[in-house]
Amino acid sequence: MAAPIVNAEYMKEINKARRDLRSIISSKSCAPIMLRLAWHDAGTYDAQSKTGGPNGSIRNEEEYTHGANSGLKIALELCEGVKAKHPKITYADLYQLAGVVAVEVTGGPDISFQPGRKDSNVCPREGRLPDAKKNFQHLRDVFYRMGLSDKDIVALSGGHTLGRAHPERSGFDGPWTQEPLKFDNSYFVELLKGESEGLLKLPSDKTLLEDPEFRRYVDLYAKDEDAFFRDYAESHKKLSELGFNPNASAAKACSDSTVLAQGAFGVAITAAVVALSYFYEIRKKMK
Numbered sequence: 001m002a003a004p005i006v007n008a009e010y011m012k013e014i015n016k017a018r019r020d021l022r023s024i025i026s027s028k029s030c031a032p033i034m035l036r037l038a039w040h041d042a043g044t045y046d047a048q049s050k051t052g053g054p055n056g057s058i059r060n061e062e063e064y065t066h067g068a069n070s071g072l073k074i075a076l077e078l079c080e081g082v083k084a085k086h087p088k089i090t091y092a093d094l095y096q097l098a099g100v101v102a103v104e105v106t107g108g109p110d111i112s113f114q115p116g117r118k119d120s121n122v123c124p125r126e127g128r129l130p131d132a133k134k135n136f137q138h139l140r141d142v143f144y145r146m147g148l149s150d151k152d153i154v155a156l157s158g159g160h161t162l163g164r165a166h167p168e169r170s171g172f173d174g175p176w177t178q179e180p181l182k183f184d185n186s187y188f189v190e191l192l193k194g195e196s197e198g199l200l201k202l203p204s205d206k207t208l209l210e211d212p213e214f215r216r217y218v219d220l221y222a223k224d225e226d227a228f229f230r231d232y233a234e235s236h237k238k239l240s241e242l243g244f245n246p247n248a249s250a251a252k253a254c255s256d257s258t259v260l261a262q263g264a265f266g267v268a269i270t271a272a273v274v275a276l277s278y279f280y281e282i283r284k285k286m287k
Helices: 008-028 031-042 073-085 091-105 136-146 150-161 186-193 203-209 212-223 225-240 246-286
Strands: none
Touching: 008 031, 008 073, 008 091, 031 073, 031 091, 031 150, 031 225, 073 091, 091 225, 136 150, 136 203, 150 186, 150 203, 150 212, 150 225, 186 203, 186 212, 203 212, 212 225
């Protein structure tokens, strides 16, 4: 499918969709599942084969029925209402915008968002997303495949500060933090405390303490929320743009705008010449 033309009209629709998403996420307290939708659409990327990634393919039944995507039909249906109001926006842009807004609405950092992703109907094979039951080497295998780093792995894990696990979806139950609708650094604070009654710690959470490089970031983010917010915003942006070149999209929009501007300029020059010729003829007749 063709990439959208990111012009002034498209940006206007993006801003309207952002407002609609903000309203839906606030009123329905659905930030966690919207963030999960954005992550799971993007997290299938393979840097070597250039397949998967944030391309909206998760909207297809073949993909949203993958085991790791259990429950995401709820988020897809919520986004469908926004899509109906703003049909020009691609699903790929819409899902990533929903993730950005989910973090914003719950008090997290502002994340730079550049639209222009194109949609795809090609679904990646099942098994590309992280498995919560596995250890740090598995996390590296998955995130390195995407082209992400150790810092990205730990920063993005901090997104578990939002939401809770549901046994019917993952086999696990419970929230990671005391305030699962507030985006802060409490995921790391709780992780360092060890087991806490009523709070969840997945094997993929606890393994962050087992690797020295991962542990370094856990310690940093637990004591410095500003550092976590800064790194999270950077890592989230990277995840949301895997396989997508926003500069190319912007360049295309600028090129289209230049062509339009040049065309308008040409019309103006022609009109001016015609007008001058007209007045010249008038003056000749008056002499």
